[in-house]
Amino acid sequence: MTRKEIVAIIEQEKVVFVTRLKDATKVQLVIASLIKGGAKVMEITSNTPNYSEEISKARASYPHVIIGAGTVINSKIAIEAIKAGAQFLVSPNCSIELVTIAHQHGIPILMGALTPTEICEAWNAGADFVKLFPADIMGIPYFKSISGPLDNVKILAVGGIELHRVKDWMDAGAYGIGIVSVLKEPIENEEDYIAIEKNANNFINLLKDI
Numbered sequence: 001m002t003r004k005e006i007v008a009i010i011e012q013e014k015v016v017f018v019t020r021l022k023d024a025t026k027v028q029l030v031i032a033s034l035i036k037g038g039a040k041v042m043e044i045t046s047n048t049p050n051y052s053e054e055i056s057k058a059r060a061s062y063p064h065v066i067i068g069a070g071t072v073i074n075s076k077i078a079i080e081a082i083k084a085g086a087q088f089l090v091s092p093n094c095s096i097e098l099v100t101i102a103h104q105h106g107i108p109i110l111m112g113a114l115t116p117t118e119i120c121e122a123w124n125a126g127a128d129f130v131k132l133f134p135a136d137i138m139g140i141p142y143f144k145s146i147s148g149p150l151d152n153v154k155i156l157a158v159g160g161i162e163l164h165r166v167k168d169w170m171d172a173g174a175y176g177i178g179i180v181s182v183l184k185e186p187i188e189n190e191e192d193y194i195a196i197e198k199n200a201n202n203f204i205n206l207l208k209d210i
Contacts, residue, residue, distance in 0.1 A: 001066075006087055007108050007128050009066055010041055011175065014207045016090070016110070016156070017042040017200060018070055018180035024049040026187055031058050033193040034182070035065060037200030043070035043090050046077045052084035059085040068110075075101055082107065090178075092133055094118040096125045110156060110178075114138070116146050123153045131178065136160025140172050147173035163202055170210045179203055 010016065017039045019030050027048060034042055044051050044058065046069060058067045068088035069081030078089055078101045089102045092112040099122075102109035108128035113119040122130045132143060135157035147155060157169045158178030169177060182199035184192070 001087065003103070003106050003108050003128070006066055010088070010108070010110075010129065011154075013041050013204075014170075014176040014210075015039075015041065015203055016068070016158075016176070016178045017182065018045065018158075018178055019043065019048065019183065020045040020070070020180055021048050021183070021187075022185065023187075024051075024054060027054040028057055028061070029193055030183065030187070030196060031062070031067075033196040034200045035062060037182075037197040038204040039065070039200050041066045041068070043068040043088075045070035046073070046081065047071050052080050055081065055084040055086050059087075072098060074098075078102065088128075090131065092131075094122050096121070099125045099127055112158075116150065119146065119150055119153060119155070123150075129154045129156050129175065131156050131158045132174075133178075134159035135169070140165070140168050143169065143174065144172045163199075163206065166203065166206050167210055170207075177203075177207075 017034050044054050066087050069086035070090040072078050072089045072091045082105045088108045090110040094113045110129040110131045111122040111127035112131045112133045113122045119130050132155050136159050154175040156176045157174045161177045182196050
């Protein structure tokens with residue numbers, strides 16, 4: 001799948017589900033639950049134990065789903081993630097080097113930024129999306145202020161996005177959202193996995209109507 005095709009899927013889905021866990025043995029169960037809920041784009045963060053192995057497992061098990069790597073903060077992690085099969089990279093920080101690495105390997109990057117200066121630096125460097133992070137701390141009024149003059153930038157709102165505020169973020173100009181809130185640790189039983197599935201489905205169904 002080409003970088004352009006992956007970007008198109010992210011734009012269509014409007015949501016990236018984030019898997020960040022302390023227990024690596026639960027990663028594939030969480031991924032399965034998200035997929036049952038309808039998720040088609042998700043990332044496994046680099047601070048999840050054995051994250052690169054989990055990316056490889058997910059790619060092998062779910063070839064129809066887009067699996068990326070999150071919390072990619074430097075070139076070492078980027079290269080490790082790509083070797084594991086990551087189909088896109090997500091960073092919390094603005095690093096021009098990461099854009100180069102991602103594009104050299106034919107995959108998109110969602111680059112983290114907070115200020116107008118960082119957003120412009122990321123976009124001008126060629127980031128496929130800019131990830132406003134942490135979105136919940138800055139708030140929708142801040143997002144509206146920056147998305148006005150920067151309406152040509154594909155900005156995703158990531159961090160603390162609640163279901164009842166999704167429409168507000170999208171109305172404010174977000175191209176999409178990143179969601180980690182569907183995961184509530186500890187995940188201990190089947191009911192917890194069912195809750196993940198339902199929560200994911202709630203976000204997906206809401207976005208279909210926006």
